[in-house]
Amino acid sequence: MHIKQEIAERHVLTLTVDNEAGTLARIAGMFTSRGYNIDSLTVADITEDHSVSRITIVTKGPPEVIDQIIAQCERLIPVHKVTDLTDAGPHVERELALVKVSGAGDKRVEAMRLADIYRARVIDATVSSFIFEITGGPDKIDTFVQLMRELGLVEVGRTGIVGLMRGAEAS
Amino acid sequence: MAEKSGAEILIDSLLAQGVDTVFGYPGGAVLPIYDTLFQHPKIRHVLVRHEAGAAHAAEGYARSTGKPGVVLVTSGPGATNAVTGIADAFLDSIPMVVITGQVATNLIGSDAFQEADTIGITRHCTKHNYLVKDPSELAAVVTEAFHIATQGRPGPVVIDIPKNVQVASTEYDRHGTNSSKRYAPAGDADFAAITKAVELLATAKSPILYTGGGIINAGPDASKALRELAALSGAPVTSTLMGLGAFPAESDQWLGMLGMHGTYEANMAMNQCDVMLCLGARFDDRVTGRLDAFSPNSIKVHVDIDRSSINKTVHVDLPIVADVGKAIRQMISVWNSRKLQAAKLDEWWSRIKGWRSVGSLNYPENKSEIMPQFAIERLYALTKDKAPIITTEVGQHQMWAAQHFHFDEPNKWLTSGGLGTMGYGLPAAIGAQMGNPDALVIDIAGEASIQMNIQEMGTASQYRLPVKVFILNNEWMGMVRQWQQLTYESRYSNSYSDSLPDFVALAEAYGWKGIRCDDPAKLDDAIAEMIAYDGPVMFDCRVTKEANCFPMIPSGAAHTEMILHSDEVSGTMDDEAKALV
Numbered sequence: 001m002h003i004k005q006e007i008a009e010r011h012v013l014t015l016t017v018d019n020e021a022g023t024l025a026r027i028a029g030m031f032t033s034r035g036y037n038i039d040s041l042t043v044a045d046i047t048e049d050h051s052v053s054r055i056t057i058v059t060k061g062p063p064e065v066i067d068q069i070i071a072q073c074e075r076l077i078p079v080h081k082v083t084d085l086t087d088a089g090p091h092v093e094r095e096l097a098l099v100k101v102s103g104a105g106d107k108r109v110e111a112m113r114l115a116d117i118y119r120a121r122v123i124d125a126t127v128s129s130f131i132f133e134i135t136g137g138p139d140k141i142d143t144f145v146q147l148m149r150e151l152g153l154v155e156v157g158r159t160g161i162v163g164l165m166r167g168a169e170a171s
Numbered sequence: 172m173a174e175k176s177g178a179e180i181l182i183d184s185l186l187a188q189g190v191d192t193v194f195g196y197p198g199g200a201v202l203p204i205y206d207t208l209f210q211h212p213k214i215r216h217v218l219v220r221h222e223a224g225a226a227h228a229a230e231g232y233a234r235s236t237g238k239p240g241v242v243l244v245t246s247g248p249g250a251t252n253a254v255t256g257i258a259d260a261f262l263d264s265i266p267m268v269v270i271t272g273q274v275a276t277n278l279i280g281s282d283a284f285q286e287a288d289t290i291g292i293t294r295h296c297t298k299h300n301y302l303v304k305d306p307s308e309l310a311a312v313v314t315e316a317f318h319i320a321t322q323g324r325p326g327p328v329v330i331d332i333p334k335n336v337q338v339a340s341t342e343y344d345r346h347g348t349n350s351s352k353r354y355a356p357a358g359d360a361d362f363a364a365i366t367k368a369v370e371l372l373a374t375a376k377s378p379i380l381y382t383g384g385g386i387i388n389a390g391p392d393a394s395k396a397l398r399e400l401a402a403l404s405g406a407p408v409t410s411t412l413m414g415l416g417a418f419p420a421e422s423d424q425w426l427g428m429l430g431m432h433g434t435y436e437a438n439m440a441m442n443q444c445d446v447m448l449c450l451g452a453r454f455d456d457r458v459t460g461r462l463d464a465f466s467p468n469s470i471k472v473h474v475d476i477d478r479s480s481i482n483k484t485v486h487v488d489l490p491i492v493a494d495v496g497k498a499i500r501q502m503i504s505v506w507n508s509r510k511l512q513a514a515k516l517d518e519w520w521s522r523i524k525g526w527r528s529v530g531s532l533n534y535p536e537n538k539s540e541i542m543p544q545f546a547i548e549r550l551y552a553l554t555k556d557k558a559p560i561i562t563t564e565v566g567q568h569q570m571w572a573a574q575h576f577h578f579d580e581p582n583k584w585l586t587s588g589g590l591g592t593m594g595y596g597l598p599a600a601i602g603a604q605m606g607n608p609d610a611l612v613i614d615i616a617g618e619a620s621i622q623m624n625i626q627e628m629g630t631a632s633q634y635r636l637p638v639k640v641f642i643l644n645n646e647w648m649g650m651v652r653q654w655q656q657l658t659y660e661s662r663y664s665n666s667y668s669d670s671l672p673d674f675v676a677l678a679e680a681y682g683w684k685g686i687r688c689d690d691p692a693k694l695d696d697a698i699a700e701m702i703a704y705d706g707p708v709m710f711d712c713r714v715t716k717e718a719n720c721f722p723m724i725p726s727g728a729a730h731t732e733m734i735l736h737s738d739e740v741s742g743t744m745d746d747e748a749k750a751l752v
Binding site for chain 1: 294319353
C-alpha cells in the first residue's frame with residue numbers, strides 16, 4: 001500500500017481576529033492538528049485601539065478541504081470573519097522582500113540594472129554588497145530572487161503576502 | 172465597590188451561573204480556591220480519586236442533566252490527567268467548564284513545580300480556553316466560558332488561573348459583569364432551505380431520518396419534535412450511538428442503531444434510501460463505512476449547528492446550519508401549514524420488513540454459559556420500568572449495550588462515542604448519580620475497561636452513591652480480540668485480561684456489595700439482587716469468552732457488506748482496510 005497524494009489549489013484567506021494572547025497559536029495550531037498546509041502567514045493589528053488583527057494565510061488544498069479550512073477557522077472563538085480572496089473575485093496581493101546580494105564588477109552592475117527593471121530599491125550598500133527592497137506579487141519576487149541567485153545572492157527575507165479585494169467594499 | 176480575591180470572584184461567578192456541583196481534586200495551585208469553596212457550602216464538591224475521573228464525572232453529570240459539568244483541578248498533573256476527559260467532551264460535544272490552577276504568573280515558563288502549559292495542551296481539545304492573568308478579568312471570563320460551553324455546539328472550555336491571580340484582589344460586583352457578545356451561534360434555520368427539506372421528505376419514496384447526539388444536545392423538546400416529524404412523515408428512524416434515546420426504541424418506525432455495529436435494516440435502509448435527512452449527526456467514519464459506497468443514490472439534507480460538520484466527509488445536497496430542535500419545529504410548521512400528507516411508503520416499509528426479518532441481532536442460544544447479549548437483554552427487561560441511566564465503558568460490551576438495551580427517552584444513555592475512552596463509564600455513572608440522586612444508574616462495563624478508572628469506586632463509597640457496575644467479564648479486551656480474529660488470523664497479541672482482580676472481593680474492600688454470576692438460569696435473580704440493594708454494587712457477570720459482536724461492517728467496507736455471523740469471517744484483510752481505524 002502507498003500513501004495517495006491529492007491535487008491542491010492555492011487559496012489566499014484573510015481573517016479578522018481578536019488581537020489577544022494565543023490567537024495566532026490557535027489558528028496555526030488548528031492548521032497543523034488537522035493536517036492543513038500553510039504556505040505563508042502574515043499578521044498585524046489593524047485598528048486604532050489594537051484590538052483587531054488581520055491575518056493573511058496562503059494555503060493549498062482541494063476545494064472541499066479549503067471549504068473545511070474556512071469552516072474550521074470560523075469555528076474558533078476569536079475569529080470574526082474569514083474571506084477567501086481567491087474565491088471572492090478580483091483582489092490584489094502584495095509581498096515585500098529584502099534581498100542581499102554581494103559581488104563585484106559586472107555582476108554588481110548587472111544586479112543594479114535588474115533591480116532597476118524590477119523597481120527594487122537599494123536600502124543598504126557597501127562596496128561589495130547591496131540590500132534591495134522589492135514589493136510585488138509572489139511571482140515577481142520569485143523571479144527577482146531567482147535572477148539574483150546567479151549574481152551573488154546572500155540571503156532573502158520575505159514578509160509573506162497581504163491581500164485585499166479590489167473595489168470600494170471591505171473584504 | 173467591595174474588593175474580592177480572585178478565588179472569591181471565581182466562586183461567586185460559578186454561583187451566578189447556577190453551579191451547584193463541582194467535580195475536583197485539590198493541589199498546590201488551587202489551594203486558594205479550595206479555601207474559598209470551604210466557606211461556600213452551596214456548592215457541593217465531589218472529591219474524585221483521579222482527575223480523569225473528575226472530567227468524566229462532569230461529562231456524566233452534564234449528559235444526564237443537560238446542565239454544564241464543572242471540574243476543578245490543580246496545575247501540571249492535575250490538568251494533564253483531566254485532558255482525556257476534556258478531549259472526550261470535545262468529540263462528543265458535552266458542555267463542560269474546567270477550572271485549572273496554574274503556577275503564579277511570574278513563574279510561568281520557568282519550569283516551576285507542577286507547571287504545565289495547560290492552555291497549549293488543551294488548545295485543540297477545547298472549544299475555547301483562557302489563561303486569566305488578572306482577577307479583574309475573571310468574572311467576564313467565567314460568564315463567557317459558560318456561554319461558549321453551553322451555546323451552539325456544546326463543548327469543553329478550560330479556564331487556567333494562576334495561583335497569584337486567585338489570591339490578588341480587585342473591585343467586584345456580580346451585577347456589573349459585562350459579558351462579551353462575540354460568540355453567537357446559529358439559531359433558526361433558513362426558511363427556504365427548511366421548505367425545500369420538507370418538500371423532499373414529503374415526496375420521497377424511501378426516506379430515512381438519520382439522527383445523532385445533536386438532538387439530545389438541543390434539549391428535550393428536540394426529541395419531542397423528532398417524534399412529531401417522524402409521525403407526520405411516516406419515515407423510518409435510525410440513530411448514531413450518541414443519539415440513542417432521542418427517538419423511542421419501542422416505536423414501529425425505529426430501525427435501531429446504524430453504523431459499524433448497527434442493525435442490518437438500519438444500514439440497508441441508509442444505503443437504499445432516496446432522501447436522507449441527517450439531523451444533528453456528523454457522518455462519522457463509524458457510521459458511513461466506505462465513503463464512496465455510502466448511500467449512493469440519496470439526496471442528502473444535513474441539519475447541524477456547526478458549519479464545519481457540513482461537507483466534512485460526505486457531500487450533502489441541502490445543508491442547513493441551525494439548532495436542530497428549532498429546525499425540526501420549523502419543518503413541522505411548514506408541513507402543517509401546507510397540510511401535507513405523508514407519501515405512501517408501503518413499498519419502502521415492506522423492503523425494510525424484509526431486512527428486519529434477517530434478525531441481525533440474533534445470537535446463538537447457550538444454556539450452560541451466559542451469552543453477553545443475553546445478559547444485556549435480561550438487564551434491560553428487569554430494569555426498564557425504572558427508566559435507568561446507562562453508562563458504558565468502551566468495547567464489545569458498549570456495542571452490545573447499544574444493540575440490546577433499548578432507550579425511549581433522551582439523556583439516559585451516556586457513552587464515550589467519539590473519543591472511545593475506556594474508563595469513562597464508572598466516573599460518568601458517578602456524575603449522573605450526583606445529578607439524578609433517585610435514578611437507577613448502571614455502568615455496563617467490560618473487565619478490562621473498568622480497571623482504567625476503578626479507583627473511582629472510592630468516590631461512590633464516600634458520597635454513598637448507589638451506582639451499579641455490571642461487568643461483562645469475558646477475560647478479554649473483547650473488541651481488540653475480535654479485530655485480531657477478523658484481521659490478524661487470531662494472533663491475540665496482548666489482548667488477554669490476565670491477572671484480573673477478584674471483583675467481588677474488590678467491591679467488598681471498598682464497602683460495596685459484590686455479586687458474581689456465571690449461570691444463565693440464576694442471572695435474573697442475581698440482577699434482581701443488584702437492583703434491590705440500596706448502595707453501590709459491582710456485578711461480575713461471567714460471560715462466554717469468545718463471543719463476537721455482530722453485525723459488523725468491517726473497516727473499509729460498505730453498508731451492504733455487513734458480516735452477520737462468525738462463519739462469514741475470513742481472518743485476513745488487505746492493507747488498505749488494515750490502515751483504517
